[in-house]
Amino acid sequence: MCRFVGYLGSDILIADLISRPANSLIRQSYKARERSEPLNGDGFGVGWYAPDITREPCVFTSITPAWSNRNFINLAEHTRSGSFFSHIRAASPGMGVSEVNCHPFRNGSLLWMHNGTVEGFQAIKRRLRNSLPDHIYDAIEGTTDSEHAFALFLKLLGEKKEQTSAADLAEGLVNTIWQLEEWAREAEILKPSVCNFAVTDGRAIASVRYVSDPQIEPISLYYSKRGKFQCCEGRSEIVECCAEESGVIIASERLTDKSGDWKRVAPNHVLTVDTHLNVKVRLIPEV
Amino acid sequence: MAIDLVCGMEVNDYASGYSVIYAGERYLFCSEGCLAEFERHPQEYMSPPVSCCPGRSEEDGSSV
Ligand SMILES: [Zn+2]
Numbered sequence: 133m134c135r136f137v138g139y140l141g142s143d144i145l146i147a148d149l150i151s152r153p154a155n156s157l158i159r160q161s162y163k164a165r166e167r168s169e170p171l172n173g174d175g176f177g178v179g180w181y182a183p184d185i186t187r188e189p190c191v192f193t194s195i196t197p198a199w200s201n202r203n204f205i206n207l208a209e210h211t212r213s214g215s216f217f218s219h220i221r222a223a224s225p226g227m228g229v230s231e232v233n234c235h236p237f238r239n240g241s242l243l244w245m246h247n248g249t250v251e252g253f254q255a256i257k258r259r260l261r262n263s264l265p266d267h268i269y270d271a272i273e274g275t276t277d278s279e280h281a282f283a284l285f286l287k288l289l290g291e292k293k294e295q296t297s298a299a300d301l302a303e304g305l306v307n308t309i310w311q312l313e314e315w316a317r318e319a320e321i322l323k324p325s326v327c328n329f330a331v332t333d334g335r336a337i338a339s340v341r342y343v344s345d346p347q348i349e350p351i352s353l354y355y356s357k358r359g360k361f362q363c364c365e366g367r368s369e370i371v372e373c374c375a376e377e378s379g380v381i382i383a384s385e386r387l388t389d390k391s392g393d394w395k396r397v398a399p400n401h402v403l404t405v406d407t408h409l410n411v412k413v414r415l416i417p418e419v
Numbered sequence: 420m421a422i423d424l425v426c427g428m429e430v431n432d433y434a435s436g437y438s439v440i441y442a443g444e445r446y447l448f449c450s451e452g453c454l455a456e457f458e459r460h461p462q463e464y465m466s467p468p469v470s471c472c473p474g475r476s477e478e479d480g481s482s483v
Pocket of ligand 1: 415428
């Protein structure tokens, strides 16, 4: 079911979230705490923004497990960014292990990642693809439900793609979920989808913790806001800091052991982080 | 007006049905999802985590 982290704030080392915390993303690749199957070894990816060079993020993906890729760890120890996504993958059956299927997915200035499964994807795949304009259809490189959900998001975001606010990203996520649910109903797919999506343009983040049936516990998703990560004498925590140094983290699992560092994203809510690092959470209305 | 302990939103609809009595108090929620989440982890929501930056305004919970 994968795991991910996302960050927006002052520049930090990518390693501050990927490899240094007690429950870092790399640790979660072999020993995830909050899923029954602890292995997430079917590849990984990291996408980060360097706005002084270009608005488009750089993306590095690999099909090796994150824990054994020395290039990933080395890169994370030498790259600073104020906005990045990283994802470790546990491939769903039928979704091939290849670099083009590794998250985060990129389109223009946007990055997208997914933790979960669009249930019955094969039954709605052709309909989804047929709904896409050519330029979005042609940009699909892989075979996953996640990348196709991103393509649908891009279509629903429409003309706003080049100038997005946090609210635009959130609205696009909600519309994507509504459309997927409508198609699932029409295809008589009874099993619930689990869709923890996250999207960013490098200046704002929107993310959802979603499951079709509200009685079922969705996959975990947390956020930590307006602190900075610090590792001191082997103990990692989020510490209070001045506004210039602060940032907001979203993460499938708590990266540090101090539970007070983290809040759960409420089930079936959409979370936004705007350019000023204000965090808002609102309910996804039922259709 | 009450605060949904799970998502932080303001809720005022006693007729919504999304409520639970816990330790003798009635709590209201915005949705079935938040009610179910509270019932799974009541202790976590009864003692909300300490903010990492006390004194700063809490932005989450307001509607977009
Ligand atoms: Zn709620």
